[in-house]
Amino acid sequence: MDIISQLQEQVNQIAGIAFNTFGTLQRDAPPVRLSANYPEPPAANTTPEDAANFAEQPKQMSAALVKAAKQFDALVAALPLAEGGEEAQLKRIAELQAENDAVGQELQRQLEAAEKELKQVQELFSQAADNCLNLKKPD
């Protein structure tokens, strides 16, 4: 895939990781005590390994987010933005077109000369073949 499409895919991936992170954390978060006026929330029946997994999730998700962002930076660094502007590119295209025309004409000349020589050789060959045939005495 070309570099710009890769960059676009990477941006979409960062967006996906971001909303998946927030959505998952919001969905799976255990209840929390909001203020001293309200009683403790009822003890949620999460198993200890669920709790351990849940503590790991923000770390893993934020690691994925940072990795995706670093990947984006790496792709940006790989952008081949050589030219300094559109006019430079257009100038280069004009140069290449002129060179292409010149080489094309050279090619055309060579081709015509080669075809001419081919005709000559074919002519000579048919004459030689005729002479060969005529020299054979019919018996």
Add this chain to the structure above:
Amino acid sequence: MATATYPPPPPYYRLYKDYLQNSSSAPEPPPPIEGTYICFGGNYTTDDVLPSLEEQGVRQLYPKGPNVDFKKELRSLNRELQLHILELADVLVERPSQYARRVEDISLIFKNLHHLLNSLRPHQATATLIHILELQIQRRKQAVEDIKRRREEAQRLLKESLGTLDG
């Protein structure tokens, strides 16, 4: 299951009755459309240009100007994005009802990012064109070399055969 017949051909097929005998007796095809046209109730334009962000009603975060430094702007937008995501996480912990503004900011940054990447496409197109032209010049030069070599080879063979015939 109900089946329907195919729709009839358009009635102007009669105009092409003598097309095989006389190519010019039939009407010319319609000229290409210019400007805007309506297709299935929607307006389309033939001028394919990327509309600027202001035309879409989106604030532009990177500086405007003739030459935008794409790499620098992309990188700084990336950093802004990370900061805003972190801010959203903070807001969700402390003041959850104020998420809307932060989410709007994040989507603004994404729109700017995509617009920047889209505006790189014309540059990519001209770069591809330059590459194709260079390849073509290389192929043509190669062909010229090949033809020269073959002609010289043929000349040499002819001289050789002339030599063997004379000798």
